[in-house]
Amino acid sequence: MRGAEIADDIGDVVILGGAVWSLIAGVGLLRLPDVLSRMHAATKPQVLGLLMMLLGVALRLRTADDITTLILVGLFQTWTVPVAAHMIARAARRSSDRPGAG
């Protein structure tokens, strides 16, 4: 069972890493000054954090059912997050004339 233990340990580390990225994204949403800048925090570290979280969970669960579901979550997240950010950014842009204004 050494392989299983190693996978568990790597999974733990990856989950922790994903949590750190998500935390950074959260701090970014609070700290950055305007909507358009916040979209950077909401798209990049957030997606990376989530993908690492999914990878870590997959390493811990290691069953086909769960992994296929995790793949779906990852796929839809990476595909929809930029679109959602784009919609918000566009709305913010159209509601103000000043570039970069929140």
Add this chain to the structure above:
Amino acid sequence: MKALRSVNARATSPLAVVWLLGVWLLLWGSISPLAIVSGLLIGFGLLWATPQPAVEIGLRFRPLAAISLLLFVTVDLVVSSCRVAWHILTPTLPESAIYNVPLRVRGGLMITMVAVAVTAVPGSTVIDARPEDGMLEIHVFDASSSEAEQNIRRDVQLLERRITAAFGSRAERRRVLEAEE
């Protein structure tokens, strides 16, 4: 207006049913006759109940180029996350700017792919896509260097080349390559 027209334009596409069936099977995590039959029924049912606008597909799939695109975008995502994290965690904030970047691809699906990938590129998110004049409006997080506009143009062109190499139809590829000569 648009919605009304698209309802009429669309017959249920077999590809869409196959895609929905694939999602259904991934959700179940197993391939059984029951899962396949129920997936097909639900796929047809959904497409019948919620007609989607017709998308001209026009895709090719080149596996090697697709893998290299995936790796490229993943590296971009990690690099850009690090940069954004740096700006979040240090007290100074960079100066942002908005640029209009011309696109060479024309298909709706191609523009979508480029726009999604641009969001992973370090320091840029898409604000608006204007297919009518082939422009992407891009917000660059750190535009303090004088080459910021050139850099984002170059990044978009590189992505266009990689994406058309992986998925583009022949016409799209030709358009991108010709524009570079």
